[in-house]
Amino acid sequence: MKIFTNRNYKLLSVFFFLCIGITSCQNKAKKVDQKETQPNIIYVYVDQMSANMMSCTGNTYLKTPALDYIAKNGIRFTRAYTTNPVCSPARVSLMTGRFPSYFKDDKGNEIRENRASIKIPQVSQEVANTTIASYLKKANYELYFGGKEHLPESLTPKALGFNKFSDDERGELVNKAADIINEKHKNPYFMVVSLINPHDICYLALREKATSENDAILLKRAKVELATLDEAMKIPEGITEEDFYTNYCPPLPKNFEPQIDEPAAVKSLINARPFRKNAREHFTDNDWRHHRYAYHRLTEVMDKEVQVILDAIKNSEQEENTLVIFSSDHGDMSASHRMEHKSTLYEESANIPFMAMWKGHIPAGKVNDEDLISNGIDLLPTVCDFANIEGVSDVRGKSLKPLFEGEDVEWRETLGVESEIGKMVVDKNGLKYIRYDLEGVEEQLLNLKLDPFEMTHFTTDPKFKDDLERLRNIYKTEWFK
Numbered sequence: 001m002k003i004f005t006n007r008n009y010k011l012l013s014v015f016f017f018l019c020i021g022i023t024s025c026q027n028k029a030k031k032v033d034q035k036e037t038q039p040n041i042i043y044v045y046v047d048q049m050s051a052n053m054m055s056c057t058g059n060t061y062l063k064t065p066a067l068d069y070i071a072k073n074g075i076r077f078t079r080a081y082t083t084n085p086v087c088s089p090a091r092v093s094l095m096t097g098r099f100p101s102y103f104k105d106d107k108g109n110e111i112r113e114n115r116a117s118i119k120i121p122q123v124s125q126e127v128a129n130t131t132i133a134s135y136l137k138k139a140n141y142e143l144y145f146g147g148k149e150h151l152p153e154s155l156t157p158k159a160l161g162f163n164k165f166s167d168d169e170r171g172e173l174v175n176k177a178a179d180i181i182n183e184k185h186k187n188p189y190f191m192v193v194s195l196i197n198p199h200d201i202c203y204l205a206l207r208e209k210a211t212s213e214n215d216a217i218l219l220k221r222a223k224v225e226l227a228t229l230d231e232a233m234k235i236p237e238g239i240t241e242e243d244f245y246t247n248y249c250p251p252l253p254k255n256f257e258p259q260i261d262e263p264a265a266v267k268s269l270i271n272a273r274p275f276r277k278n279a280r281e282h283f284t285d286n287d288w289r290h291h292r293y294a295y296h297r298l299t300e301v302m303d304k305e306v307q308v309i310l311d312a313i314k315n316s317e318q319e320e321n322t323l324v325i326f327s328s329d330h331g332d333m334s335a336s337h338r339m340e341h342k343s344t345l346y347e348e349s350a351n352i353p354f355m356a357m358w359k360g361h362i363p364a365g366k367v368n369d370e371d372l373i374s375n376g377i378d379l380l381p382t383v384c385d386f387a388n389i390e391g392v393s394d395v396r397g398k399s400l401k402p403l404f405e406g407e408d409v410e411w412r413e414t415l416g417v418e419s420e421i422g423k424m425v426v427d428k429n430g431l432k433y434i435r436y437d438l439e440g441v442e443e444q445l446l447n448l449k450l451d452p453f454e455m456t457h458f459t460t461d462p463k464f465k466d467d468l469e470r471l472r473n474i475y476k477t478e479w480f481k
Helices: 006-036 065-072 087-096 114-118 132-138 171-181 199-206 213-221 223-233 241-248 264-271 274-282 285-315 379-386 462-479
Strands: 040-046 075-077 142-147 163-166 189-194 322-328 354-357 366-368 414-418 422-427 431-436 442-447
Touching: 040 171, 040 285, 040 379, 065 075, 065 285, 065 322, 065 354, 087 114, 087 132, 132 142, 132 379, 142 171, 163 171, 171 189, 171 285, 199 213, 199 223, 199 274, 199 285, 223 285, 241 285, 264 274, 264 431, 285 322, 322 379, 414 462, 422 462, 431 462, 442 462
Parallel strands: 040 189, 040 322, 075 366, 142 163, 142 189
Antiparallel strands: 075 354, 322 354, 414 422, 422 431, 431 442
């Protein structure tokens, strides 16, 4: 039998004290580490910006120093797509991490366009518990939302628990966002800065042929939008009109003419609203070039607003503790195929910018031109991953964190995109299978490597028979059952 002396007890006491102290320090360190790896997250979400509308993409007809700064200090994806190339459905995806067509209107129809999206009824408890806000609240994040909403009542920022700090969509918005960034925060925060431009370009064709009652109402309410557009359209002082169109306006795009065998669904989309039909049939070459000039200037307006956000992050000395993600809800056709506006499955409309910057954590100056990204279904799991919480809504959504950090990971081979006129699957090799359904079923197989401007299609080409069948099957079994 072992006898413990007073000396033994003293030694045991010291031993236990040290163990408790070490355990306590480890627990304390773990908490500190967890807090340090939960960055502030700012999602800058703009409206109607195509992927190539930045000077860092080689576009020499505009200057975007703020966006270039994000790209230079982080990662830029060239193969990022919206879930649906129109405002409200894309924003439903932002909040829920789901395809818009997951939701149904009061008649049981899929949500695939703006008016139906706004009428989404009360969402289920399952959806309410798996929104981006719901997850981040569980991770102890403060939630802020400012700017454009365009969401159904059940999915507004206020309904989901965000602090809505500004209804403005422009300069006032970014100034208020800067004030919040400069505050002292007890917990990390997630902030959505939802900027309107370059969306004001929508009004250029609209005001030329606003024949419907709804279009007339839109114009009547658009005083700020029209003033901003007019400023963007101004010919620089001291420049003649001839010099303006020769040396200042961007040229017509290489895919200015309609696609060969253009689908009836695309024609129907154009003809459904008189201003779109008028633009295609009556805009002169100079009209289209002026449209493109204004689109570039409006993008520069937005870039200056993003700069306010970046300056605030620097001034708050939180740049190395803040993840900045930048994207757009969809693009603009900008004279491609003699079209303006959005809602098509062409690259100009569906391919959007997507960049991320977190100094010291995301390698700088990387361009990912291989991996297929969805800002609609991938944003939620990505943000949750950085917040140290698992977030799942649509199981096909993937966290982009390993791609941000330069890890070599297996990635998806295909990606689905939907619209009000059809749905498509794009694959990693640049093939696009589109199934239009607005005017009966129309199939197309496009090839971005052989025909990057989508001027023709390869649907009946025997060389692509196997690819057509493969993507047709993937469409039915993986993306749009």
